[in-house]
Amino acid sequence: MRTFIAALAGAAALLPALVRATTAQPDPTDAAAPVPAVSVPSALADYQPYRDQKAPPWQELNRAVTSAPGKPGMSHGQMPAGGAGAADNVHGSHHEESAK
Template identity: 60%
Template structure:
């Protein structure tokens, strides 16, 4: 049992050294060292710009929201008729004359 444990412990200790020995890391200070190509996918690779359909002009939009000429409620040059003929429209609630 001791020999198996010693063999496993020894193999476990040597294994990282063997794995490191197979991969050769180039010296970072060597300017002539070969470097593997880095392939990066662009964040905009599948981008499609959003397009409006045929939008109406601002003049058409203004005409759509403007009231028609026949429906204007304000008559220029005329005073609105008071609801009570006896009042002059300047009285405040609760005050006496």
């Protein structure tokens, strides 16, 4: 413990000498004060312009979407009419009753 305190005391004694060893900053009000050179990299140094990729014509894209093989779809002509889904639709049955 004594060596630790001695080391702290020695460092405290050297501290004023270390503070004076730093370089003094020039006076900010002096117009003739030397200014260090600043090197700032450009924000656009690594910029690569966007390049459109070759896309197929819209007719080919439409054909690929409308006739996808292996994916059966349901067109409006194939919608169920009065099947099992009709029993779940109870909204229409309320309007069919006559008012008394």
